[in-house]
Amino acid sequence: MAEGSKIAGFLVGVAGGNVVGNGLYDVGFYQKLDEGSNMSIDSVGSLQTSIDGGSAAMSVENSSVGSNNSRTGILHHTGLRLFPGSNFSLGHSVLRPGRVSHAMNEDALAQTLMDPRYPTESLENYDEWTLDLRKLNMGVAFAQGAFGKLYRGIYDGEDVAIKLLEKPENDPERALVMEQQFRQEVMMLANLKHPNIVRFIGACRKPMVWCIVTEYAKGGSVRQFLMKRQNRSVPLKLAIKQAIDIAKGMEYVHGLGLIHRDLKSDNLLIFSDKSIKIADFGVARIEVKTEGMTPETGTYRWMAPEMIQHRPYNQKVDVYSFGIVLWELITGMLPFQNMTAVQAAFAVVNRGVRPIIPQDCLPALSQIMTRCWDPDPDVRPSFSDIVGMLESTQEEIVNSVRRARFRCCIQPMMIYYKLMDADLITCYDFTNGVSSGMTDYSYDCVLSILMNSDFFVCIAVDVSKCQKRDSTLSSQNPTSAFTVSCLKIPAASATTNNHLCIGVGDSQQPSPPSLMWSSIISVHSAIFDVVRR
């Protein structure tokens, strides 16, 4: 489509360092801004901003960081404003130009957009994306980003998120910077089409307000989702599925030669089918391969050390951020939560600190995270590699669920009979210890635990490894001598929900279940511990 050629043209323009097309995106301009607000964490560890040659300590409030740079109009972030039922963010981007000034209240801002007396201005190269405001119904504000205010709404019958940016009055430089952000985001969104990238619906420019409309994510951001779970980790299978979504979206973004530069859980949106889409391309850039890029954005907790240090960087900064996001999904926690964002940045750069990987983390996931946040960007894998590694891990989990988290309840007799009824156990005959499906008939006790709606784990206990066999099982401490192994059972075999299923048998003669139950139930928690490890 037409936009494809525009982005290609942009690539050429950037390589030459010039204004592109109709003067829309001048990357050189952004780089000059950066010269005026140089932020660094030096080797001694002090964090400073140098402003037009001078130097000032940074004020840090939670994770919000900003340099008070009058030339660029970069203001201190003063923290978050929450709206009823709102989304909220824990870390505003560093050096995002121009927090919205709130000269107009939110109603006035929305009304200004909708007022037909104010003319709609051209989107230049992207006119076909101009919104027809007659189709737009503005709803309430629900989130405040560093760059704009988010409203719910309906466009042409579809739920949408509307980002409004108020053009600052009496500050032409800041207005220019914000306009660049607006154009940047429109250009990026108009050219990105992927199931894991938030879908662009259109944009609109009026004299005092700019607006960007995307599909609305009912599930909010991943950060909100994790906060709602109060630091409980995401079920492993879901965490990996979400991580794959993000990695696929980023694989696509990198494939176009772009860098997101602000990948973090606030910018990852959850949709009703549980898929994740990447949002917020306001600071995304074309990768400039020859010279590397110098930083002007990002959010410290997720930011690669080279970016924090203002060293040249490339697409691998996104891989670093992804490693941190993966850790968030696995642990449910905010990265470096006991530190301020600046302390975290200092620790990352000067002490090589990284989030602590939980002991029970799957080795494959631990390896992915460790590689992603390696200090050497060249060691970090590409997103294509990450997708491959995550998909193998996903498969591994289906095959071996030892470390998966699960719920269960015990309904012994009922489930026992269920087994005997051969619902799940069509291939296992516990009473006789023979099985049409199992080659090793020595499993006398089999515990099948439905991990979730997709798969079972079946734990088989080999009673023959007991000092004495089943006749004395109840008087022994059977777990100490038991061999526990995991067998996988495909989802299709699963017929019960959230139940611990126990089958008991003896290979020589039928074992009366009544004699066995107390032992089996006392065994089960020990077995769970084995599985959990």
Ligand SMILES: Nc1ncnc2c1ncn2[C@@H]1O[C@H](COP(=O)(O)OP(=O)(O)OP(=O)(O)O)[C@@H](O)[C@H]1O
């Ligand atoms: N399409 C959407 N659907 C639902 N929520 C959204 C959507 N887009 C953004 N949000 C929410 O609004 C918040 C701010 O949006 P966005 O990141 O685009 O603004 P921003 O001004 O660029 O902010 P920041 O620089 O702090 O990331 C997000 O963290 C997210 O929680």
